[in-house]
Amino acid sequence: MRMIIAFLLGCLGMFLTTGCAFVSVPLMSAPQPLAEQVLEGEGAKKILIVDISGAIGDQAKGGGLLSRGTPSTVSLVREVILKAERDPKVAGLILRINSPGGTVTASDIIRHDLLAFKERRNLPVSACIMGIGASGGYYVATAADGITAHPTAVTGSIGVLLMTFNVEGLLGKVGVEEKTIKSGGKKDLLSPFRRATPEEERLVQGVIDQFHGRFVDVVQARPGNRLSRQDLLTLADGRIFSAADALAAGLIDRIGYLDDVIASLRDRIGDPDARVVTYFRPGSYQGSIYAESAVEPSMADLLGGFDMTGGGQFMYLWRPW
Numbered sequence: 001m002r003m004i005i006a007f008l009l010g011c012l013g014m015f016l017t018t019g020c021a022f023v024s025v026p027l028m029s030a031p032q033p034l035a036e037q038v039l040e041g042e043g044a045k046k047i048l049i050v051d052i053s054g055a056i057g058d059q060a061k062g063g064g065l066l067s068r069g070t071p072s073t074v075s076l077v078r079e080v081i082l083k084a085e086r087d088p089k090v091a092g093l094i095l096r097i098n099s100p101g102g103t104v105t106a107s108d109i110i111r112h113d114l115l116a117f118k119e120r121r122n123l124p125v126s127a128c129i130m131g132i133g134a135s136g137g138y139y140v141a142t143a144a145d146g147i148t149a150h151p152t153a154v155t156g157s158i159g160v161l162l163m164t165f166n167v168e169g170l171l172g173k174v175g176v177e178e179k180t181i182k183s184g185g186k187k188d189l190l191s192p193f194r195r196a197t198p199e200e201e202r203l204v205q206g207v208i209d210q211f212h213g214r215f216v217d218v219v220q221a222r223p224g225n226r227l228s229r230q231d232l233l234t235l236a237d238g239r240i241f242s243a244a245d246a247l248a249a250g251l252i253d254r255i256g257y258l259d260d261v262i263a264s265l266r267d268r269i270g271d272p273d274a275r276v277v278t279y280f281r282p283g284s285y286q287g288s289i290y291a292e293s294a295v296e297p298s299m300a301d302l303l304g305g306f307d308m309t310g311g312g313q314f315m316y317l318w319r320p321w
Helices: 002-017 073-085 104-121 136-141 168-173 198-221 229-235 243-249 258-269
Strands: 035-040 046-053 090-099 101-103 125-134 146-149 154-156 240-242 275-280 315-317
Touching: 046 073, 046 258, 073 090, 073 104, 073 275, 090 104, 090 136, 090 258, 101 104, 101 136, 104 125, 104 136, 104 198, 104 315, 125 136, 125 258, 136 154, 136 198, 136 315, 146 243, 154 243, 198 229, 240 243
Parallel strands: 046 090, 046 275, 090 125, 125 146, 125 154
Antiparallel strands: 035 275, 101 315, 154 240
16 A cells, blocks of 8 residues: 555656646547448348437537437438448348428438438438427428328427517516617517516517428428318318328328338348348447437427527427427
């Protein structure tokens, strides 16, 4: 023990007499490129499962002092697509969707990237809605050639949401007064510190109506759609549908399980034992076709990036809470 103490004291003395020295020890390893894992099958061709999981956004999720955040849904899907595009053995994609939606722009970017991938590679893409594929989750599903929903899935919720708070009364009760200096009368549109005027609400409603119209356009343009625009407008009031109701309404193409979607896609690409693969970040666990690559979303993720003091975002999101 005395020898250990003497050694430590000697090291301390050396440090003090030779000046300050800093040793940089990284607490977190650098992110690794996506790797491939075979989940099922031994055939020559590959079917890639692409996760659309949790809140759909363009900001990284989670992370902390000793852990890195996971990439945003937009970033991860783009990374997966580019990797798949370089692999000639990838013969089809399955979008495994379990999401209540997210921001309007993030949902639209993912759908755009998927459609561009389909055009470049000319590969079949199937969507499988697991527990929930509502609003932006359903929006992304429309990029697929066909949509299958699990028997207990919830889907639909075609609509746009924007939420903000008015804390003017609360601030008055605690003696806090907010002061905004602005260049124009509508520069602080939907400020949480004052009540919106009727004209401001009309302006915002106009934007929401445009985004809602785009959502309807997207559903109408999906490969499996058989509904007229008027029929879609009747359904697009934000309501959710069970799988059975969605099938009856014409919003999905079939009810089934992920195994059924895999079997159908294997038949379509002509390889009855095609390998089912996924991409994952080294260090994460991928043991079956039901293992998700993304972390569970936090409440902040589920709120779609909502900032109580800075206003909300336009969202294709089903949010019953």
